[in-house]
Structures are given as C-alpha cells and as structure tokens.
Amino acid sequence: MSTPTEEPAWKQRAVERSTQAAKRRAEQRVERFLDAAQAIMAEKGTTDFTVQEVVDRSKQSLRSFYQHFDGKHELLLALFEDAMSKSAEQLRVLATEQSDPLDRLRVVVQELFESSRPDPATQQQPLFTDFALRLLMSHPAEMRVANAPLLALFTQLIQDLEDANLLRPGFKAKRVAALTMQTVMFNAQSSGQDAAHPLTAEEIWDYCAHGITGND
Amino acid sequence: MSTPTEEPAWKQRAVERSTQAAKRRAEQRVERFLDAAQAIMAEKGTTDFTVQEVVDRSKQSLRSFYQHFDGKHELLLALFEDAMSKSAEQLRVLATEQSDPLDRLRVVVQELFESSRPDPATQQQPLFTDFALRLLMSHPAEMRVANAPLLALFTQLIQDLEDANLLRPGFKAKRVAALTMQTVMFNAQSSGQDAAHPLTAEEIWDYCAHGITGND
DNA sequence: CGAATCAGAGAATGACATTCTCACCAAGGA
DNA sequence: TCCTTGGTGAGAATGTCATTCTCTGATTCG
Known part of the structure; x- marks a missing residue:
C-alpha cells in the first residue's frame, strides 16, 4: 500500500514537464478544431x-477529434459556453x-436583444439561437x-435595482434575473425569425421593465 | 384542346363518389398514423x-406513410398544430x-404556463416544448x-384590456400579445427543465403584468 | 376477365456520427 | 542505438435514421 515516497524530484519535474508539453499539444489541437x-x-451561418x-478543415483526423471531444455535442457546447x-x-x-442602475439594465437588455436576434451580418449568431434551444431541451444542466x-450579470444588475428600491416589491432579484434574461x-429569437413582427429593443425593454399594465 | 364537355353526370358522380371514398380512406390512414x-x-415522452x-404501430407501411406525409416533419407539424x-x-x-378582463388574461397566462411546462403526468406535453423549439428554428412560417x-386568443384578451384602459399606454395589443405568449x-419550458428555479405561475404572471419595476 | 390503382414488405440509398484497424512516428528510457 | 508507448493520420466499418425504390398481391371498375 505504501507508495514509494522516494520519487526523486527531478523525475517528478520531468514527468511534469512532459505532461505539460502533452497538455499544451492537446490544447493546440483542440483549438484547431474549435477554430x-x-x-x-461563420461561413454557413448554421450549426x-x-x-x-x-476535421478536414482543421487538417486533423477523426481519430484525433474523438480523442479530444466526447462527440459533436461537446464541441458545440465548448463553442457555446465560450460565446456566452x-x-x-x-x-x-x-x-x-451607465451610472443609473435602471439605465445599466436597460442597455444590457437592449444590447442582448440585438445581439441575440438572427442577423446575417455578424458571425457567431447561430450559437445564440439555433444551438441554444437544442441544448435547453437535451442538456438543461449544461445549459x-x-x-x-x-x-x-443580470442578477447583479437587478440586485442594484433592488438596493435602489427600484425593484417591484416582492420580487426576488435572482428569479427576476433569470426570467428577464x-x-x-x-x-429576440422568435421575433427575429419573423419579418412581420420585428420587435424592437425598446419594445422589449418597456415590456420587461413595466409589464403589460404598467401599474399595480 | 377542347375537353369533352359532355361528361355524363352519372360519371361525374361516380368519380366524385370514388374520389370521396378514396379521400375518406386516406383520412383514415392519416388518422391511424397520427394516433x-x-x-x-405519450409512452416515450419525447418526439x-x-x-x-x-408505421409498425399503425400497422401500415412505409410506402403508405410517405404517400400521405411529405416526411416526418409533416407528421410532427400536424400533431403540433392540432395540439396548439x-x-x-x-x-x-x-x-x-372570468368577467374581469385582467383576470381573464391572468388565468390564461397561468394555465398556459402550467400546461407548457414539462410534466411527466400529462401526455402530449413534449409537443409544446421539444418540437416547438425545433420548428421555430427550421420553419418559422409554419410555426x-x-x-x-x-x-x-391573447390578442383578443389584451385588446379587451386596452378597451378597459388597462393596457400600458403606447403598447399595441397585438405586439404585446405575441410577446406575452x-x-x-x-x-415555462426553461424553468421546468430546471429543478432549482421552479418558477410559479403566479410569478410569471406578476412579471408579465407589472414588469420589473412595477411602475413608470 | 383485364387494366389501373392502392398498399404491404422490406431491400436499397444516403447522410451522419461514432468506432475501429492499421501503420507511423517521435520522445524517453534501458 | 533499440524498444516501448502514446498520440495521429487515413480511411474503412458500423449503426441509426429518413427517405426512396422494387416487387407483389389485392381491390376496383369498366
């Protein structure tokens, strides 16, 4: 049971060094797949x-791909987490x-809305949309x-609101944050798909901020 | 070019009859696939x-399936539209x-929320969730x-609100309806997947009705 | 009866993801 | 220097589906 406590330090370092080298190499390969x-x-506009x-694009092999990723799903997930x-x-x-807490939340909501809608201009949008929905259903934990x-971020912004007494009484910051996000x-997703109801960032902000009735 | 205008009535009726019979048969087959x-x-809880x-379950053939549906997608769509x-x-x-317009909207929001969350009890839930999201991405028009x-329904309910001066000024009923729905x-979907934030119907109603700040 | 249409059985095809086989090669240790 | 070993490239093999195709028997209608 007793492990050899006399592992020479140089050996440990050597192992360490080669381990680190291997890790570095592995990371590079992973990077190439990711890129x-x-x-x-970006080219095709979908996932x-x-x-x-x-594999072809990265000039590596299937063998290698599956050595580094559990499957296509892991690759998507990595890209998604990164993008998020x-x-x-x-x-x-x-x-x-923004100095005003309400303005802080507003700009974030509006910008998130804009960047979450499908737009042919920017590149990595599909992740925010296409894949996110699949992930939600198939792997909620990873989502x-x-x-x-x-x-x-949202939780913090809404907490600030709460501290400034700008949060509707009875609401918990964390829950409102999730709901709002x-x-x-x-x-953004469903409206962007639809040329007929192109919601604006302002509309969604008004809605989230004030609700349907706009009063108690 | 001139078509025989002298189609005997009996023939037309016969064709009609067989056409109708064929249609009836076709509908029956479609029904069996749908069922x-x-x-x-319902058994497997997914789409x-x-x-x-x-095909096996309906005791028909692949041949027949593709005769009546353009593909699996059409089948799902049919079920989805029906369920919706x-x-x-x-x-x-x-x-x-409910007699009060606000209550009308409230009960609808709360019930829609409850029935849209994944629940192992009821049957056809997966359609409201799983497939809806895929459809949103792949076929927005059909969605x-x-x-x-x-x-x-939502539009009407919110229009009622507007008529009763209960809609936040500046909001268009139709847009708020889409947004709310x-x-x-x-x-419901994303919260239901998550055991940690089980949103309640009441919470979502408060949110939609009054927004984050609950005032102007 | 004979031609046309319908439907069942199930084989064939095509896309993919994933796995497996084989051959190589580079680095470290003896 | 030779051997072992782990990581790779190349690409064939497998498995799962959806979708299509072929063959064949039945039903209908004239």
Missing part, C-alpha cells in the same frame, strides 16, 4: 456542419458605462452552466 | 420516435369563466401558422 468549427459556422467538415461568456463580458463592460455568466433572448 | 405517433410520444415505429389549436380552445373556455390560434411558453 475550424467557428470558421465553418449544421458535419464532424468530417471540421464573451458576450457576458461585453455586456458587463457596456453596463459600467445552466453556459448561461451562468450572463445570469450573474430568458425573455429577452427567446423573444 | 400511432401520439401514442408513442424522438422513428418513422418506422409509427386544442390548447387554444381550452384556454378560451377558461377565459370566458407562425401553428401559433395563430393561441396568438389570436412567447414569454410564458418559453419560460
């Missing part, structure tokens, strides 16, 4: 690429430019993880 | 059945039981058609 996938999505396409996290970052920055950064993203 | 699919979904399963339409009916009935009955259904 290839992103490029393909409907084949694993083979990614980056998006949360951007929005957070945007928020800091929660991917949403976490954005949810944290989902509402904005989903409605 | 089989519904039964399978992830194979066409083969439906039935649901809109039920909700409409529920609404008539719009399927949503029409429910949207009409989607918000309720989507949030």
Whole structure:
C-alpha cells in the first residue's frame, strides 16, 4: 500500500514537464478544431456542419477529434459556453458605462436583444439561437452552466435595482434575473425569425421593465 | 384542346363518389398514423420516435406513410398544430369563466404556463416544448401558422384590456400579445427543465403584468 | 376477365456520427 | 542505438435514421 515516497524530484519535474508539453499539444489541437468549427459556422451561418467538415478543415483526423471531444455535442457546447461568456463580458463592460442602475439594465437588455436576434451580418449568431434551444431541451444542466455568466450579470444588475428600491416589491432579484434574461433572448429569437413582427429593443425593454399594465 | 364537355353526370358522380371514398380512406390512414405517433410520444415522452415505429404501430407501411406525409416533419407539424389549436380552445373556455378582463388574461397566462411546462403526468406535453423549439428554428412560417390560434386568443384578451384602459399606454395589443405568449411558453419550458428555479405561475404572471419595476 | 390503382414488405440509398484497424512516428528510457 | 508507448493520420466499418425504390398481391371498375 505504501507508495514509494522516494520519487526523486527531478523525475517528478520531468514527468511534469512532459505532461505539460502533452497538455499544451492537446490544447493546440483542440483549438484547431474549435477554430475550424467557428470558421465553418461563420461561413454557413448554421450549426449544421458535419464532424468530417471540421476535421478536414482543421487538417486533423477523426481519430484525433474523438480523442479530444466526447462527440459533436461537446464541441458545440465548448463553442457555446465560450460565446456566452464573451458576450457576458461585453455586456458587463457596456453596463459600467451607465451610472443609473435602471439605465445599466436597460442597455444590457437592449444590447442582448440585438445581439441575440438572427442577423446575417455578424458571425457567431447561430450559437445564440439555433444551438441554444437544442441544448435547453437535451442538456438543461449544461445549459445552466453556459448561461451562468450572463445570469450573474443580470442578477447583479437587478440586485442594484433592488438596493435602489427600484425593484417591484416582492420580487426576488435572482428569479427576476433569470426570467428577464430568458425573455429577452427567446423573444429576440422568435421575433427575429419573423419579418412581420420585428420587435424592437425598446419594445422589449418597456415590456420587461413595466409589464403589460404598467401599474399595480 | 377542347375537353369533352359532355361528361355524363352519372360519371361525374361516380368519380366524385370514388374520389370521396378514396379521400375518406386516406383520412383514415392519416388518422391511424397520427394516433400511432401520439401514442408513442405519450409512452416515450419525447418526439424522438422513428418513422418506422409509427408505421409498425399503425400497422401500415412505409410506402403508405410517405404517400400521405411529405416526411416526418409533416407528421410532427400536424400533431403540433392540432395540439396548439386544442390548447387554444381550452384556454378560451377558461377565459370566458372570468368577467374581469385582467383576470381573464391572468388565468390564461397561468394555465398556459402550467400546461407548457414539462410534466411527466400529462401526455402530449413534449409537443409544446421539444418540437416547438425545433420548428421555430427550421420553419418559422409554419410555426407562425401553428401559433395563430393561441396568438389570436391573447390578442383578443389584451385588446379587451386596452378597451378597459388597462393596457400600458403606447403598447399595441397585438405586439404585446405575441410577446406575452412567447414569454410564458418559453419560460415555462426553461424553468421546468430546471429543478432549482421552479418558477410559479403566479410569478410569471406578476412579471408579465407589472414588469420589473412595477411602475413608470 | 383485364387494366389501373392502392398498399404491404422490406431491400436499397444516403447522410451522419461514432468506432475501429492499421501503420507511423517521435520522445524517453534501458 | 533499440524498444516501448502514446498520440495521429487515413480511411474503412458500423449503426441509426429518413427517405426512396422494387416487387407483389389485392381491390376496383369498366
């Protein structure tokens, strides 16, 4: 049972070094798959690429792909988490430019709405839409993880509102945050698909902020 | 070019009769496919059945399936439209039981929320969730058609609100209707998937009715 | 009866994801 | 230097579906 406690330090370091080298190599390969996938999505505008396409594009092999990813799903998830996290970052920055707590939330809601609607201009939109919905149904837990950064931002912004006594009495910041985030993203999605009801960012903000009746 | 204008009436009737008979038969077959699919979904709780399963269950043939449906997609769509339409009916009935316009909307919102969340008890829930999202992405036009009955109900209810001066000034009933419907259904979906934030029907109603701030 | 249409059985096809086989090669240890 | 080993490339094999195709028997109608 007793493990050899006399592992020479140099050996440990050597193992460590080669382990780190291997890790670095692996990360590079993963990166190449990720980049290839992103490029393909940008070109085709959907998440409907084949694993083979990614493999070819990245000039690696199927063998290697499945060595690094559990499957196509993992690849999508990685890209999605990344995109969500980056998006949360951007929005957070945007928020800091506003001093009024209500304005902070407003700009974030409106910008999230704009960036969540399908737009042929920007690249990585499909992730925010196409894949997000599939993920919601198939892997809610992973969806929660991917949403976490954005949810944290919303929670904080609404907490600020609460501190400023601007949150409707009886509401819990965290729950309103989740509700608002989902509402904005989903409605951006479904309205964007539809040329007839192109909701505006202002409309959705008015709705979220004041509700249907606009009073108690 | 001149078609025989002297088609004997009896012949026309005969053709008509056989056409109608054929139509009746076709409808029966379609029904059997539909029923089989519904039964399978109820059993398995998802829309992830194979066409083969439906065919076997309905004791018909693949040949026949593709004769009557353009593909699996058409089958799903048929079931979805049907479910949405039935649901809109039920909700409409529920609404008539309330005399106050705001209560009418409230009960509809709350019931739609409850019936849209994934619940192992009732049968045809998966359609309201699983498939709806796929449809939204892949065939927005058909989605719009399927949503029409429910949207009409919401529009009417909110129009009533407007007439009673209970709609926030500046809001258009039709747009608020779409926004509210989607918000309720989507949030039911995403909250239901998540054991941690089980939103309540009351919460979502408060949110939709009064918004985040609850005032102007 | 004979031609046309319908429907069942199930094989064939085509797209994919995923797995498996084989051959190579580079780095580390003996 | 030789051997072992882990990671790779190439690409064939498998498995699951949807969708199409072929063959064949039945039903209908003149």
